[in-house]
Amino acid sequence: MPDCPAGYYNSVFIARRDDTRRNSPDFTCATFAYNEPMSQSGWAAPTPGLPYIATTGTDKPNLFSAIAEAISSLPSATRDTLQIKGLINIPAAEYLAIPTPDGPDQHIS
Numbered sequence: 709m710p711d712c713p714a715g716y717y718n719s720v721f722i723a724r725r726d727d728t729r730r731n732s733p734d735f736t737c738a739t740f741a742y743n744e745p746m747s748q749s750g751w752a753a754p755t756p757g758l759p760y761i762a763t764t765g766t767d768k769p770n771l772f773s774a775i776a777e778a779i780s781s782l783p784s785a786t787r788d789t790l791q792i793k794g795l796i797n798i799p800a801a802e803y804l805a806i807p808t809p810d811g812p813d814q815h816i817s
Contacts, residue, residue: 715796716756756798756806772797 712718721732729735762771776795779787787793 714793715798756803759798759803 721735723729723735729738760771760775762768772795779792779795782790782792
């Protein structure tokens, strides 16, 4: 998505190729499927992707390098299928600066 920074979630609407509707309001009465509301990407997008969490004392630079190397060593067809482009480092201060929205239980009745 052009306005979504690398490493952040985004949402995509998908419709049949032969569907004549082109704008969001055209789908007001349409049936659709969506991400499970309790999923982090279902209620907190757009936010950075979830961080990798490791135990205290983990060598973070080496872990980051190992994950980045594992991703880059995947065949390009696999990366394309999984829509994985790589791994980026979002500084903790930047990650934590984004307010966490109310949980889905606050909006489901």
